[in-house]
Amino acid sequence: xxxxxxxGTGWLLTGPSVSLSTLLGGAWLMLWPxxxxxxxxxxxxxxxxxxxxxxxxxxxxxxxxxGMGGFCFVYITALVIRMGLGPWVTEVLFGFILxxxxxxxxxxxxxxxxxxxxxxxxxxxxRP
Amino acid sequence: xxxxEIWGSIGVPVFTGVVALFxxxxxxxxxxxRRQINAGAGKxxxxxxEILTGAALAMVKHAEEEAQRAKAExxxxxxDATAARRRAENAEASATESAKISVDCAREVMExxxxxxxxxxxxxxxxxxxxIP
Numbered sequence: 124x125x126x127x128x129x130x131g132t133g134w135l136l137t138g139p140s141v142s143l144s145t146l147l148g149g150a151w152l153m154l155w156p157x158x159x160x161x162x163x164x165x166x167x168x169x170x171x172x173x174x175x176x177x178x179x180x181x182x183x184x185x186x187x188x189x190g191m192g193g194f195c196f197v198y199i200t201a202l203v204i205r206m207g208l209g210p211w212v213t214e215v216l217f218g219f220i221l222x223x224x225x226x227x228x229x230x231x232x233x234x235x236x237x238x239x240x241x242x243x244x245x246x247x248x249x250r251p
Numbered sequence: 252x253x254x255x256e257i258w259g260s261i262g263v264p265v266f267t268g269v270v271a272l273f274x275x276x277x278x279x280x281x282x283x284x285r286r287q288i289n290a291g292a293g294k295x296x297x298x299x300x301e302i303l304t305g306a307a308l309a310m311v312k313h314a315e316e317e318a319q320r321a322k323a324e325x326x327x328x329x330x331d332a333t334a335a336r337r338r339a340e341n342a343e344a345s346a347t348e349s350a351k352i353s354v355d356c357a358r359e360v361m362e363x364x365x366x367x368x369x370x371x372x373x374x375x376x377x378x379x380x381x382x383i384p
Contacts, residue, residue, distance in 0.1 A: 151267050158271060161278065178288035182281045186274055193270035197263055204258070235284070242291020 127163045127191050143201050155194060162190025177243045178235075185231050192224030 144152065166187035172180040195217045202214050374381055 151264050154267055154271055158274060161274065165278070176285075178285045179281070182277070182284055186277045186281070189270060189274045189277060193266070193274075197267065200258065200263060235288075238288045239284070239291065243288050 127159050127166070127187075127194070129163075130159055143198065155197065158190045159194055162187040162194075165190075178238055181231050181235050181238065185228065185235065188224045188228045188231065192221055192228065195221035195224065 143155070165183040169180045169184035169187060172183070199214050199217050199221065202217075371381065
């Protein structure tokens with residue numbers, strides 16, 4: 124979460140990478156850093172409320188996973204279009220992150236459905 | 252225009268728009284869905300209590316059946332004991348009657364023996380021969 128938040132913030136401050144600038148243009152170029160910042164903030168909220176409010180944690184984590192997974196896909200696409208399949212280390216790295224995001228998104232979606240069916244309380248489930 | 256350019260010029264903006272839309276929708280649905288999740292709080296505890304109540308009722312029903320079965324067995328045992336006591340009383344009465352008859356028989360035998368001895372003594376006193384060798 125922190126990495127993507129930093130990435131989005133840095134993009135907003137200093138501009139995107141060359142590959143993304145080549146692929147994206149105009150308004151799309153400014154939409155992704157906003158999505159990354161929102162995803163990173165949601166990820167932080169999700170981590171903070173993981174033990175206090177499971178519903179809020181899962182719902183914010185879902186937003187974070189959508190943004191991060193979408194960005195990974197777009198970034199992989201940008202790298203492949205600009206440089207082909209030659210230097211594949213970065214593509215594989217972001218591919219792993221994309222796979223993890225999809226996997227976790229499915230888990231979160233299942234858990235949210237379960238929470239809606241069973242109901243969760245916001246009372247702390249642990250005592251320090 | 253190759254596939255990569257088509258994807259870069261059309262696919263990526265569409266994908267970006269879809270992701271942004273999906274993300275925004277999910278972001279604005281957080282409050283409603285959170286309320287929906289929290290509204291059901293305690294439902295699992297209620298379900299557990301319902302299951303426990305059902306189990307307790309089943310246990311009570313089972314205990315009631317066991318008690319009725321034990322009661323039936325107790326009634327049967329009491330009837331058996333009553334019959335046995337009646338048989339014992341009958342046997343006791345029969346034994347008493349038998350003893351009484353035995354005593355009467357013995358008394359009769361003793362009386363007959365006494366009569367015989369008296370007759371023998373009379374016969375011997377009179378100097379008569381005994382009819383019995």
